[in-house]
Amino acid sequence: MKILFYNWVDYLDDEKRGGGVTVYQRNTIQAMRAEDGISCVFLSSGISYDVLQSGPRWERIKHGPSEDRDIRFEIVNSGVLAPSHHSFGDERQTTEPATTEVFMDFLRKNGPFDVVHFNNLEGLPADVLKLKEHFPETRVIFSLHNYYPVCPQVNLWHQERENCVDFDNGRKCEQCLPHQHDTRIIELANGVAFNLKKRGVRPGSKMFDRGFGPAMRLAGRAVGFYNRRIRKGNGGQTPQVASQNSLLRRVERSHVKFARRRTAMVEAINTHCDRVLCVSDRVGVVASKFGIAPALIQTGYIGTQHASKYSETSPKSTLTKPDGTLTLAFLGYMRHDKGFFFLLDTLETTPADIAARINIVICSHLLDQHCMDRITALSDRFASVLFADGY
Template sequence: MRVLLYNFVQPEEAGAGGVGVYLNNLAKALARDNDVILLSSGDRYSPTSREPRVTFSRDAYHRAVIVNSPVIAPAAYSFGDPDTYRSSTQIDFVPDMLFKKYGKIDVFHFQNIEGLTRSFFVALKDAFPEARLIYSVHNYHPVCPRVSLWYQDRVVCEDYRDGAACTMCLAPIFDPHYIRNRRRLIWVEKAYPRATAALAPVLHLAKLARRSLVKRRARADTADAVSTQGQTVAPIDAPSDVPLAIPSRVPPATSYAGFRNDNIALFRDVFDQVLAVSERTGKVFVDRGVPAAKVAVSYIGTAHKEKYLTSTKIIDIGSGLHLGYIGYMGTDKGFNFLLDCLERVPADIAAGITVTIAARNTFPDRHERMEEIGRRFKTLRYFDGYTHANLDAVLDGVNLGLIPVLWEDNLPQTAIELVSRGIPILTSDRGGAQEIAKNASFIFQAGNEEDMVDRLSRISKRELSLGAFWESDIQVFSMNEHVQDLMRYYAPDR
């Protein structure tokens, strides 16, 4: 079988993220018995030409890279331009090139639509009418241009109001010309490292000047123009590395509504199967219009399965409860909510609890608050992030992991990493982490401080045993098990 796997960047490259790790493992597993092609688009722009083209290469896999895509990836860079995705036909030639290069391809498995166009998928189905088109839901981009359904960085977007909510979402509007030119420069830097090193001071000054100008324009434009239905929006600062375009360039609601509706039509008419990485993720998709008949659940495989099989499962708090949080300090990840909960734990109970937090110090104010709250507890152990190499040391002694997410986090890898080490987890009812054990005693209502604190207190007082967590059928799968499951959708008639 010949299988094409798509992500907007090649799986080993910087920026591939968690999906890249998954895709790398999937490609290795599939390549044992199948011919694997890796396609990417939206991340490479040529300094010598502007027309889209495809470059081909071969190592352990066949590789195809679309250069100069009209849609910039990742999705954050294209939030302000949904219409290019909807209307551009510039890469419609690619499916025919793939056919000429590789001949018959049995399965096209997309991990996202970032870097591609709506028309590309229609052309692909025309060029490969017998192929199976599969889409895995690692994020919500097809129904949310911002990807996460996290409205204004504060609440889950339950009603996008036919695109009107998107126009008020406060997502950064990036300057596409800057993004493309920066990526062209990266290309040059790799090709001519000595020359670009000599010019680096001048380029840096130019970047700082431009960033300052765009920030001033953005603040002025926001202060003057961005007020919708009586709700004034605070100015948006540009990130440290990429300037924003002017906020008044936010497209109309009809463009965002069209983006969602066009993708729902693709899932209905072009794709053969939509694979959600959790039941909750599938429900979120279906609730927003994706046909339920096209959606199935396929839990992803992980390299941690072997560790799960050999780990000693923690069934008791031993000498005391030891909480562990690993990940980020983001609001969507529930970090602020976690601090609120820790602050509410009764003093007599807190005095017997150890807390370990491993998260990069990206918000100094939150870090400072964490340190202050930590004084209420027996011990606070803090790590400025973690790697897989030191994760076992970070989690040493932890007997309960915390997944307090507020957004519909599809299936947090941190949850799998904790459970695979024999550590029970207490999760919110948002996203897919709750499905690893499907144990209601270890699931609290997202954002409900009283509910989470009550469960922590009961566990600390041994009213709820950690051993109860393992009474359910734990959903942790190896990559081989995952591939076997995928074959049901890759070749349903075999």
């Protein structure tokens, strides 16, 4: 059996992007490659951009760790930026012919594949799900690690404040992100990083930091200068408006594109996928509510390398230690939608007599100094506070 796994970021990414999905992908490939009769190939897309060559292409990954170089590939110059908030609501997330053709070419040159497993579609247009039109024997599996197909913000978390249960036909999407990135600056940043990494200058090194920072400051000034010059030459209008002034064009509110995006994503999944794996039963319920066909949905919990230890364990008879204390741990990102700030608010208001009997462990990449100050202040009231800066 030959399997192609897709995720927007390399599972051996030097910058450790992608969170738990990256860890899951790495563990899955390692386990699969240890099995007889199974071969794996991995593809990523949406973050590698070449400032010296235009147009999308696929190639073997030429940067990062040397491990698994024989199976790791990427699409360079994808028409769809990843992760999703870098191309928030961009209609190319559903249709981008050049990137779709490069993806199909990759399948032709490196297949045939028995299974193509998408861990998400960030970095690719949804049209790639039509691969069965070219490879009818291939099974298409789509994993819902988040809600990207129905939410360009990914987590159904409106304005970083509340669960989005009704997007008002796309109108709530218009005011969702507090800040939207300039895609040209993102592509330039990715291009600078890509070309540094290809030359062996890896993220985290002094040489990378010294090269990347100044290059990005120059890029930002160049984009700003370009915008000012073009607008001045066009009477203050944006290039898009100026170039279309004399043309007939369809005018519509931006919420329409968000509604169209959700419809197109759901239709593509329901039409072309053989199975939709949801990481929990609840994710399956939410997916069904937003239109994913229930007949396709199956819960597939993410395993870890520690699963083999389960048979050696036994449940504790009590959560408390002999001294009457218990330990409460948080492992994840410092984000509202992960519950971190809800937890922090709750700990700060915990009665003193209860707090004195609780040990706190926080393993999370530090967001800013203000968060660190709040965590440090807990040590005055709780039995102990341990903090590890990392995911």
